[in-house]
Amino acid sequence: MIDKFKAKFVEESLDNVNDLEEALFALENDMQSKDLIERIFRAMHSLKGGGAMFGFNHLSDFTHHLENIFDKVRNNKLEVTPDLISLTFTAVDEIKFLLQKGDLTEKDDLDAYRAFMAKIQDFSESGGNIRAAATTAEVTPAVAEGENTYLISFVPREELLQNGTNPLFLLDDLHALGEGYSIVYTHKVPSFEPLEPESNYCLWQILLTTTESLNEIKDVFIFVEDECDLSVDEVCNGGFEINPDIKKLISNARNSNSLIKVSDLKILLKKEESAADEAERTEKEDKDQKKKKQFKEHKISSIRVASLKIDELVNLVSELVTVQAQLSVYAEKKGESDILALAENVQKLSRQLRDNAFEISLIPMQSELMRFQRLVRDLSKDLGKEIDFVIEGGDIELDKNIIEHLTDPLLHILRNSVDHGIEMPDERVAAGKSPKGNIYFKAYHAGANVLIEVTDDGKGINVDDIRKKAVAKGIIDDSAELSDKEILNLVFMSGFSTRESVSDVSGRGVGMDVVRKKISEIRGEVSIASEEGQGTTITLRLPLTLSIIDGLLVRVAKNQYVVPISSIEKIFALTKGQLKNSFNKVVVIDNEQIPYVDMRDVFKEEKAEVEVPQMILVKHADKRLGLLVDEVLGEYQTVVKPLGRYLKTHEVVSGASILGDGTISLVIDTNRVLQLSSSGKFKGKKKEEL
Amino acid sequence: MLENSYNTLLSFKVHDEFFALDAMRVNHILEVPEITRIPNTPDFMVGVLNLHGNIIPVVDLRLMMGFGNPDFTNDTAVVVINPEEQQDSSLGLIVDMVKEVVETEGLEIKPTVADKEESMLRNFHGTFSMDGQFVHIIDIEELVAAAEMWS
Numbered sequence: 001m002i003d004k005f006k007a008k009f010v011e012e013s014l015d016n017v018n019d020l021e022e023a024l025f026a027l028e029n030d031m032q033s034k035d036l037i038e039r040i041f042r043a044m045h046s047l048k049g050g051g052a053m054f055g056f057n058h059l060s061d062f063t064h065h066l067e068n069i070f071d072k073v074r075n076n077k078l079e080v081t082p083d084l085i086s087l088t089f090t091a092v093d094e095i096k097f098l099l100q101k102g103d104l105t106e107k108d109d110l111d112a113y114r115a116f117m118a119k120i121q122d123f124s125e126s127g128g129n130i131r132a133a134a135t136t137a138e139v140t141p142a143v144a145e146g147e148n149t150y151l152i153s154f155v156p157r158e159e160l161l162q163n164g165t166n167p168l169f170l171l172d173d174l175h176a177l178g179e180g181y182s183i184v185y186t187h188k189v190p191s192f193e194p195l196e197p198e199s200n201y202c203l204w205q206i207l208l209t210t211t212e213s214l215n216e217i218k219d220v221f222i223f224v225e226d227e228c229d230l231s232v233d234e235v236c237n238g239g240f241e242i243n244p245d246i247k248k249l250i251s252n253a254r255n256s257n258s259l260i261k262v263s264d265l266k267i268l269l270k271k272e273e274s275a276a277d278e279a280e281r282t283e284k285e286d287k288d289q290k291k292k293k294q295f296k297e298h299k300i301s302s303i304r305v306a307s308l309k310i311d312e313l314v315n316l317v318s319e320l321v322t323v324q325a326q327l328s329v330y331a332e333k334k335g336e337s338d339i340l341a342l343a344e345n346v347q348k349l350s351r352q353l354r355d356n357a358f359e360i361s362l363i364p365m366q367s368e369l370m371r372f373q374r375l376v377r378d379l380s381k382d383l384g385k386e387i388d389f390v391i392e393g394g395d396i397e398l399d400k401n402i403i404e405h406l407t408d409p410l411l412h413i414l415r416n417s418v419d420h421g422i423e424m425p426d427e428r429v430a431a432g433k434s435p436k437g438n439i440y441f442k443a444y445h446a447g448a449n450v451l452i453e454v455t456d457d458g459k460g461i462n463v464d465d466i467r468k469k470a471v472a473k474g475i476i477d478d479s480a481e482l483s484d485k486e487i488l489n490l491v492f493m494s495g496f497s498t499r500e501s502v503s504d505v506s507g508r509g510v511g512m513d514v515v516r517k518k519i520s521e522i523r524g525e526v527s528i529a530s531e532e533g534q535g536t537t538i539t540l541r542l543p544l545t546l547s548i549i550d551g552l553l554v555r556v557a558k559n560q561y562v563v564p565i566s567s568i569e570k571i572f573a574l575t576k577g578q579l580k581n582s583f584n585k586v587v588v589i590d591n592e593q594i595p596y597v598d599m600r601d602v603f604k605e606e607k608a609e610v611e612v613p614q615m616i617l618v619k620h621a622d623k624r625l626g627l628l629v630d631e632v633l634g635e636y637q638t639v640v641k642p643l644g645r646y647l648k649t650h651e652v653v654s655g656a657s658i659l660g661d662g663t664i665s666l667v668i669d670t671n672r673v674l675q676l677s678s679s680g681k682f683k684g685k686k687k688e689e690l
Numbered sequence: 691m692l693e694n695s696y697n698t699l700l701s702f703k704v705h706d707e708f709f710a711l712d713a714m715r716v717n718h719i720l721e722v723p724e725i726t727r728i729p730n731t732p733d734f735m736v737g738v739l740n741l742h743g744n745i746i747p748v749v750d751l752r753l754m755m756g757f758g759n760p761d762f763t764n765d766t767a768v769v770v771i772n773p774e775e776q777q778d779s780s781l782g783l784i785v786d787m788v789k790e791v792v793e794t795e796g797l798e799i800k801p802t803v804a805d806k807e808e809s810m811l812r813n814f815h816g817t818f819s820m821d822g823q824f825v826h827i828i829d830i831e832e833l834v835a836a837a838e839m840w841s
Contacts, residue, residue: 319743603729
């Protein structure tokens with residue numbers, strides 16, 4: 001039982017750690033942000049509390065000390081420095097480690113842990129001293145949060161004194177609210193003769209700097225409201241200083257028997273506080289408010305569900321869709337209008353349900369992006385390179401299974417960019433670029449696909465080098481004529497790695513060939529473009545979801561197969577003559593020569609004369625190929641199920657789908673057919689047979 | 691290999707010999723349903739079947755054991771095993787007849803004398819004698835590895 005809670009705690013803590021990391025990144029860019037420090041502190045605090053509760057004592061201790069540092073930062077006793085941020089980053093790693101291991105038992109781990117702990121304690125103490133001296137000087141002039149200056153004009157009527165009010169007490173009350181400066185006007189006081197001792201002839205203006213609200217100020221005058229004219233105006237943020245300009249304004253007002261005008265005062269005070277400041281301030285406030293809002297909405301609008309449950313839901317929905325298809329078949333066979341109508345309704349509902357369920361299983365890439373950011377940051381620091389890593393489209397959503405499979409290839413691609421792509425700062429300057437390298441990570445929708453582009457502005461790839469290497473490794477023949485694009489694509493061949501020495505960073509046994517393999521496992525594609533000296537772009541094209549496709553049901557010999565409609569360009573009915581006249585497996589359609597394969601060859605079925613053979617024209621990148629099938633049976637929306645591990649490596653079948661009558665039809669991976677056919681695999685077979 | 695954790699075995703007939711495997715790994719026993727053949731796979735990989743909406747690959751244990759040209763009779767059955775408790779590791783085995791569930795307690799299990807050259811399975815967990823018949827205990831891991839190896 002407790003284990004269950006522990007698992008939950010670890011899961012939630014990982015979220016906290018993520019949040020912590022995210023905030024740290026932001027803090028690196030904006031070291032003064034109170035909000036971020038607050039957020040970091042909060043995350044640490046929950047880690048500490050939870051850790052103690054669930055028996056992660058080391059974790060709890062560790063975060064306790066870390067929290068101390070940030071407590072100091074929070075209270076302005078410690079400054080945020082790059083050192084502090086780096087330390088905290090490594091601390092985050094330790095936290096992850098501790099979360100994973102629980103309390104440490106092995107000696108090595110413990111030693112490392114203690115050493116780290118000492119480092120943190122050191123930092124919290126020594127770092128604190130340095131700052132303490134610096135702050136006192138710095139903090140005083142700084143504007144305290146939320147302070148404003150108001151101009152209060154208090155013009156009592158003459159009867160004020162008659163109901164026992166002493167205006168001086170009111171002024172005292174005002175001064176109690178904050179820093180005040182009173183200006184008294186006595187020009188209304190008559191000469192001695194007509195002076196009534198029980199009347200009040202004075203009026204006041206008070207400049208008050210306070211954190212209290214406008215209403216709080218007005219409340220001071222609550223009992224004399226009817227006996228005076230009162231106006232309270234905000235004149236500036238922060239405090240004020242009585243400088244000669246203001247004094248002049250005051251004496252001018254006194255001389256002309258009028259009061260200081262709010263607008264005049266505002267202008268004077270504004271001079272002190274530059275306009276830019278104000279703009280920045282309001283902008284910041286806006287941002288803060290937005291952030292708060294986002295945070296709140298986020299909390300309310302999402303719930304945490306175990307991913308297993310979602311898998312189960314998606315599975316159930318898939319089954320429902322299958323059963324519904326059976327129902328439709330049955331209803332059509334029966335032909336009873338009642339059942340037909342029902343079947344139609346069920347179809348509509350299950351389609352909606354299916355769409356919904358699949359949407360649920362989509363998650364934004366954001367969660368993984370943190371790791372990439374971290375990788376780029378750490379790696380560039382290690383290598384002494386300066387890199388700006390810009391992410392665009394982090395909110396794009398993908399099937400979680402896709403995201404799971406995407407992480408490793410992307411990490412590898414980024415590693416390549418940092419290690420091989422971006423040059424050292426001095427090389428960059430010599431090449432006329434800014435010393436700071438750029439890596440753009442961009443994700444966006446394109447039709448039924450999501451594209452991810454990783455672009456760097458590094459040194460690019462030298463096509464000749466690739467070619468030489470490929471020849472040396474025996475991947476291509478020396479005489480082979482290849483376009484630049486084709487040569488670039490050689491990097492995806494297995495056994496290819498352009499660097500002479502395998503560096504610590506890239507080349508950990510994962511080459512671009514593995515990237516391609518992994519991406520194609522999730523029915524995606526990867527392509528590369530590069531210009532020497534300008535940089536390299538790697539593009540991943542991914543399906544939105546793995547499990548559902550629009551398919552075309554076809555028949556080859558006795559078996560039914562599904563061809564994904566997304567890859568189909570056209571369908572033609574051919575005459576027997578067209579095939580007979582075809583030379584070298586090319587047919588002419590609409591004045592275009594199109595190579596084709598007979599699916600009977602692909603599946604090693606017996607040859608047969610088909611009355612009206614159908615040609616399905618499939619397209620992938622810039623290659624086209626006709627697939628010759630016996631019959632096209634119709635369009636079919638279908639749930640693709642995996643074939644399991646025993647058939648995972650099958651060359652042309654990528655999955656199976658269950659038809660309305662419960663039988664299984666195999667899903668043809670047209671990209672694989674294209675690849676195999678261009679490598680001459682099916683043609684070779686044909687020759688043998690002949 | 692004899693100190694395995696199982697204590698019940700499912701025994702079945704393949705050709706004219708008897709085999710058994712850990713009953714806890716067996717999920718279903720089916721009559722032979724419609725099986726969709728997958729092109730370009732070895733003969734023993736019979737195809738895939740639809741089990742409650744899941745696609746299960748099926749191998750013919752008789753072919754894997756090296757017994758040739760098998761027929762399907764009324765007794766032929768598919769034993770669906772789940773070697774690693776993961777959906778994608780489910781595997782159907784075609785056997786000639788399912789016999790019974792045997793408690794291992796009190797059984798005298800001796801090392802198996804493997805003698806069949808053509809069999810893809812060579813490592814057995816042991817052999818015991820039941821009703822005057824020898825029953826060989828199949829090593830599920832070897833079976834899975836063999837079924838995976840073709841590609």
